[in-house]
Every structure is written in structure tokens, then in C-alpha cells.
Amino acid sequence: MTTPTPSQFNRRTLLQGGAAAAVGLLAAPAILRGRNLNERLNIAVVGSGGRGGANLRSVSSENIVALxxxxxxxxxxxxxxxxxxxxxxxxxxxxxxxxAFDAVVVSTCEHTHAFATMPALQLGKHVYCEKPLTYNVWEARQIREAAGRAKVATQMGTQVHAGDNYRRVVELIQSGAIGDVRDAHVWVNRAWGRHPSPEAAEAAGDFYVAERPKEAQPIPAGLDWDLWLGPAPKRDFHSVYFPGPKWYRWWDFGNGTMSDLGSHWIDLPFWALNLDHPLTIEAEGPPPHAEIAPASMMARYTYGPRGEMPAVNLTWHQGVYKPKIWTEMGIPQFNSGVLFIGDKGMLLSDYGRHMLLPEDKFVDFKTPEPSIPTSLGHHAEWIHACKTGEPTTCNFEYAGWLTEANHLGNVAYRTGKKIEWDAKNMKATNAPEAERFIRREYRKGWKLV
Structure with missing residues (x-):
């Protein structure tokens, strides 16, 4: 069976009337189990502290059989x-x-997401995995394709995707409220990563670290540091890596704010504009550091036409970077937000609110009737899908493409080139040096596929 592309399946087809047709594609094994809604799932939870603890509480209505x-x-x-x-x-x-279990919730650190997820897919288990779905582009492709073969219920942990605000924005964009969108901007106020000074880190609400510590610290009691490192290169323990989310600033374990908050914020234009793989990516920011992700950066993506939608440019702004229209006070000063620029107006949104701009132009605008159903709740949606075979909205087909795109922003940044992207072959055709950021060698004893 051919796996549908995101634009064919995960956007309009899935959420605007095509759910019934999609059921067999998404979760055939769940249907074959014949599980009814009153029967509880047996769930294994991988990663139970921090974000994992929150995920555990959200699925605790089911049978938690493994921790x-x-x-x-x-x-x-x-x-x-x-x-x-x-x-x-x-x-x-x-x-x-x-x-002993039917489904798995993965809430490990980013660098082990794929390793905890892949065995579940290969065993035909349903999977909920925290964002970002994987550590790099290659892993995202492997997980997305494995999920397509497994045909189980999958969901990436982009919880805000379940909110009504995003749904209303998607409906407005896809109904043509602001016309054809050829430019979109995403900006986040968070600036975690490598800062130019301790003062800059303090102003950003972050801690300051400029280089890898030379000294080792005692491993905390109860922590298996070697297992925590997993497939990442071996290094001594230090409190700048653990506990989370300190680790996400270090390239060996994560990809900084770009892949983390990008999972939440780029999700909205990705969904509304039917995006999948970009054609080109370029980035700017401070000179790339070999070990630590930047606190502030910017990445620009170009996408070709998708169906009736024209080519579009999408720009990510992080930390001190903001869209020009924002710095010139041309729009309301949302600390973090998404701006769609159409040929008939603009739409500005954050997690919980949105507005059409300029406001006086849309005074008499009649909002279309909602067409995307209200979510049961991000975790509840996944549990329901496990039991019924009905689709989820952030399944790994959709989330895989989103994760790849987010990682490519960092690949362009670390490479220092405008990348021309061959999505089919996962190659930066004009930058062979990007290969080491697309895929990496794993530590001895670790293999994904």
C-alpha cells in the first residue's frame, strides 16, 4: 500500500471530512484487535520523569503495565x-x-527518541512519542516509513495541536480568508542555548555555558549515565547536561530551540499551508559552535506549489531575531507568534488567540463554520485511535515531515550554506558537508535499523 503524502492525507483529507476513508490506512492492527472503548489498553512508558511524568499522568486512565x-x-x-x-x-x-503491552509512550531525551520508538513500531505497538520525533533528519525518515509499514496509531507530543485555536486558523487560511499566502513568519521569544555573555543568558532566563566542561562530576545516585548517553558519543557526566531540559542545548543530545519549539510553532503553518519538504533552506545567526546550539538564530525555507496553493516562503525567528514587520510595529507585539501574509490581508496567531489584519478591513468578515472537529484531547485522541483505528492528527506521517523540516533549519545553520534539498534522497545537493548533520554514526553497541 502506498503511504499517502501529507498534502493528500494528513491535512484536509484527515481533518475535513476524510477521516472515515483514512481509518484503514492508519491503524489496521488496532481494528483487528477488536478492542472496545471500555477495555483499557496495556501501556508501557519509557521515560517517567519531567515531561515523561506529565505524559504518564495523561494516559493513566489505562493500564500502566511497564515503567x-x-x-x-x-x-x-x-x-x-x-x-x-x-x-x-x-x-x-x-x-x-x-x-505484556499494546502501546508505548516515549518521553526520553531527543537523542534516544528513535531508539525507543523503532522497536515498538517493528513489534506492531501503538506509539506516542514526545517532540521532536527524532534527533535528526535520517531518523525522522526511518521512523515515518516504519510507522507507515506498521499501520498502528501514532502521535507526536505537540499538545497545542489539539486546541481549537489552531483549528480555526487552519480553516481560515485554507478557506482563503486572506487570499493566497506566499509568506509566513514564526517567531519565539525563548532564547536558550549558547549566549555571548552571562548577562545575556540571565536576561533570557537561561544559564550560561560557553564550552564543554573539562572536569567530570560524580554521577548522581540512581542514574545510569551510560544508558542515558545511549547512541551519543561517550562523555563524562556534568550537571550542564542533566537533568533536563539542559541537554537540549548540546548538539550531541538535541537541536536547541529550533527543533524543540519548532515542533509546536511551525506546526501551525505546516498544517495550514499543507507543507511537507522544503526546496531550499538557509539560516543566519552567530558563528556555529561545535558543541552548543545557538540561543538566537533565523532560518528561511522555500516551498513549491501544493495543489491550489502557491509557492511560499516560511521564516523562523528565534530569540533576538524578529520579523521586520514586528520590529517596525506593523503588527501587534505578540512575544511569540505566527504571521500569515496573504494577498488579501494577514492572519496573526499564537497558541490561544488569532486575529485578521488589518482589523478594520475585516470588521464585517463572516467566519466560516467550523469544519475541523474538536479534539478529544491530544493524549485521549491517541488512546481512542489505538482502540478504534480512527486517525490521529499528529501521526508520524505528518510529524515525520515536520520534524525533518525543523532539523533542516539547523543543518543549514551549521553548514553555513543555502541548502538545495533533494527530499527523495535526503541529500543537500550543493553541500555534501551537510551529510554529518543529516545522519550520524552511533556509539558502539547502538543501531537503529
């Missing part, structure tokens, strides 16, 4: 609420007991 965490302190805390669950430190051992 896994490299930090035994987090594991013990989660086990207080779920004493019946079998405990593991290494998720590879957990998968040896795969008959």
Missing part, C-alpha cells in the same frame, strides 16, 4: 502511582517482554 527510566529516582516516583507496573532501566530489556 522504564534510566534514572531510578524517577522510576521509583512513578512506581508509587503504579505499583503493579514492571520496572525497567533499559528499554531494550522492556521490549523483550513485549507481549
Amino acid at each position: 522504564c527510566d534510566v534514572n531510578e529516582n524517577s522510576l521509583a516516583q512513578a512506581a508509587k502511582a503504579h505499583p503493579q507496573a514492571k520496572q525497567y532501566v533499559d528499554f531494550r530489556q522492556m521490549y523483550e517482554d513485549s507481549n
Whole structure:
């Protein structure tokens, strides 16, 4: 069976009337299980502290049968609420007991997302994975394709996607409220990463670190540091990496704010504009550091026409970078936001609100009737899909393309070139040096496929 492209399936088809046709494509194994809505799923949770703890609480209406965490302190805390669950430190051992569970929630650090997710897909288990879906472009492609073969219920943890505000924005853009959109901007106020000075870090609400620490620190009691490192290169423990989310600033473990908040904020134009793979990507910011992601940067994407939608430019602004129209006070000063610029007007949005601009032009505008159903809730939607085979809205087909695009912003930044992207072959055709940022060698003993 051919996997549908995002524009064919995950946008309008999925959310504006095509759900019934999509059921068989998304979760055939779930239908074959014949599970009814009153029967509880058996769920294994990989990563139970921090964000993992929040995900665990959100699926606790089901049977939590397995808990896994490299930090035994987090594991013990989660086990207080779920004493019946079998405990593991290494998720590879957990998968040896795969008959005990139907579905897996993955909330590890970014660099191990794919390694905790791939075995579940290969075993035909439903998967919820935190954002970003994977550590790099190549892993995103492997997970997306594996999910297409598995045909299970999948969901990436972009919780705001379930809110009504995003749905109304998508309807407005796709109904032509502001005409054809040829430019879109996303900006986030968060500036976490490598700062030019301790003062700049403090102003950004971040901690200051300029280089990799030379000294090692004692590994905290209960933490299996070697397992935490997983496929990443070996290094000594230091508190600048752990606990989270400190790790996401370091290229060996994450990709900074670009891939993290990009999962939430670029999600909106990605959905509304039916995007998948960009044609070119370029970036700017401070000189790339070998070890640490930047606190502030900008990335520009070009996308070709998609169906009736024209080619569009999408620009990501992070930290001190903002769109020119924002700095010139041409729009309301949302700290973080998304701006769609159409030939009939503009639409400005953040997580919970949106407005058509200029406001006086849209005084008599009649908002279209809602066509995208209200979500059951981001986690509830996934649980429902596991049991019924109905589709989810941030499944790995959609999330895989989104994750690839976000990572490409960092690839362009680290390469220092305007990348010409061959999506089919996962190649920056004009920048072979980008290959090491698209895919990496894993530490001995770790293999994804």
C-alpha cells in the first residue's frame, strides 16, 4: 500500500471530512484487535520523569503495565502511582517482554527518541512519542516509513495541536480568508542555548555555558549515565547536561530551540499551508559552535506549489531575531507568534488567540463554520485511535515531515550554506558537508535499523 503524502492525507483529507476513508490506512492492527472503548489498553512508558511524568499522568486512565527510566529516582516516583507496573532501566530489556503491552509512550531525551520508538513500531505497538520525533533528519525518515509499514496509531507530543485555536486558523487560511499566502513568519521569544555573555543568558532566563566542561562530576545516585548517553558519543557526566531540559542545548543530545519549539510553532503553518519538504533552506545567526546550539538564530525555507496553493516562503525567528514587520510595529507585539501574509490581508496567531489584519478591513468578515472537529484531547485522541483505528492528527506521517523540516533549519545553520534539498534522497545537493548533520554514526553497541 502506498503511504499517502501529507498534502493528500494528513491535512484536509484527515481533518475535513476524510477521516472515515483514512481509518484503514492508519491503524489496521488496532481494528483487528477488536478492542472496545471500555477495555483499557496495556501501556508501557519509557521515560517517567519531567515531561515523561506529565505524559504518564495523561494516559493513566489505562493500564500502566511497564515503567522504564534510566534514572531510578524517577522510576521509583512513578512506581508509587503504579505499583503493579514492571520496572525497567533499559528499554531494550522492556521490549523483550513485549507481549505484556499494546502501546508505548516515549518521553526520553531527543537523542534516544528513535531508539525507543523503532522497536515498538517493528513489534506492531501503538506509539506516542514526545517532540521532536527524532534527533535528526535520517531518523525522522526511518521512523515515518516504519510507522507507515506498521499501520498502528501514532502521535507526536505537540499538545497545542489539539486546541481549537489552531483549528480555526487552519480553516481560515485554507478557506482563503486572506487570499493566497506566499509568506509566513514564526517567531519565539525563548532564547536558550549558547549566549555571548552571562548577562545575556540571565536576561533570557537561561544559564550560561560557553564550552564543554573539562572536569567530570560524580554521577548522581540512581542514574545510569551510560544508558542515558545511549547512541551519543561517550562523555563524562556534568550537571550542564542533566537533568533536563539542559541537554537540549548540546548538539550531541538535541537541536536547541529550533527543533524543540519548532515542533509546536511551525506546526501551525505546516498544517495550514499543507507543507511537507522544503526546496531550499538557509539560516543566519552567530558563528556555529561545535558543541552548543545557538540561543538566537533565523532560518528561511522555500516551498513549491501544493495543489491550489502557491509557492511560499516560511521564516523562523528565534530569540533576538524578529520579523521586520514586528520590529517596525506593523503588527501587534505578540512575544511569540505566527504571521500569515496573504494577498488579501494577514492572519496573526499564537497558541490561544488569532486575529485578521488589518482589523478594520475585516470588521464585517463572516467566519466560516467550523469544519475541523474538536479534539478529544491530544493524549485521549491517541488512546481512542489505538482502540478504534480512527486517525490521529499528529501521526508520524505528518510529524515525520515536520520534524525533518525543523532539523533542516539547523543543518543549514551549521553548514553555513543555502541548502538545495533533494527530499527523495535526503541529500543537500550543493553541500555534501551537510551529510554529518543529516545522519550520524552511533556509539558502539547502538543501531537503529
